[in-house]
Amino acid sequence: MIPTSAFAAFLFDMDGTVTNSIAATERVWTAWARRHGLDVETFLPTIHGVRAEETIRRQNLTGVDIAQEVAAVLAGEIADIDDVHPIPGAEAFLRDLPADRWAVVTSAQRDLALSRLTAAGLPIPTVLVTAEDVSRGKPAPDGYVLAAQRLGVSADACLVFEDAPAGVLAGEAAGAQVIVITAAHRHPFETAHPTLADYSGVRVKLGPDGLRLSKA
Numbered sequence: 131m132i133p134t135s136a137f138a139a140f141l142f143d144m145d146g147t148v149t150n151s152i153a154a155t156e157r158v159w160t161a162w163a164r165r166h167g168l169d170v171e172t173f174l175p176t177i178h179g180v181r182a183e184e185t186i187r188r189q190n191l192t193g194v195d196i197a198q199e200v201a202a203v204l205a206g207e208i209a210d211i212d213d214v215h216p217i218p219g220a221e222a223f224l225r226d227l228p229a230d231r232w233a234v235v236t237s238a239q240r241d242l243a244l245s246r247l248t249a250a251g252l253p254i255p256t257v258l259v260t261a262e263d264v265s266r267g268k269p270a271p272d273g274y275v276l277a278a279q280r281l282g283v284s285a286d287a288c289l290v291f292e293d294a295p296a297g298v299l300a301g302e303a304a305g306a307q308v309i310v311i312t313a314a315h316r317h318p319f320e321t322a323h324p325t326l327a328d329y330s331g332v333r334v335k336l337g338p339d340g341l342r343l344s345k346a
Contacts, residue, residue, distance in 0.1 A: 141235055145246070181268075285306050
């Protein structure tokens with residue numbers, strides 16, 4: 131079931147939610163994990179939806195320069211965009227939204243976010259909140275709260291589109307309703323929130339009370 135409420139704005143995560151860059155992301159992080167002697171199979175499910183800095187810091191590696199490691203991962207991810215593509219239906223769905231009614235909130239750095247959105251052929255939102263914009267990344271609500279503020283609305287009046295547990299928690303903590311996009315899931319998780327495989331089966335209607343989802 132899709133939400134039937136009207137919303138002041140839609141707030142989207144990026145990777146796995148509007149872009150499918152999972153293969154590229156996991157290639158870069160797999161190489162990084164192997165360089166540091168980590169168990170790749172255990173490590174990969176933990177990287178999605180959180181900032182690179184926090185992913186690296188959680189490994190408690192000794193003698194590691196966090197900023198240098200983040201820069202190396204960022205460079206690798208920006209270079210690896212050959213198979214970055216949109217989630218089905220995302221381009222048309224986003225282009226139907228009024229520019230002042232949607233935002234992207236991502237744990238990626240701004241350069242990487244712009245690179246991936248462009249590679250996927252998606253519109254660049256007027257409001258783009260990235261890793262550099264908040265002191266606390268997901269699952270903290272800061273990014274979604276900030277995006278809502280920049281749109282001039284309250285976060286609890288928004289619908290958050292997410293694909294990862296950390297992002298779902300961030301949306302919940304912001305007071306927003308959450309819907310989970312599953313198209314790019316390699317590491318499925320259980321959720322009580324509504325789910326959509328992708329955007330091909332839904333469209334958006336703008337009325338006097340706000341944005342509503344409807345079946346296409």
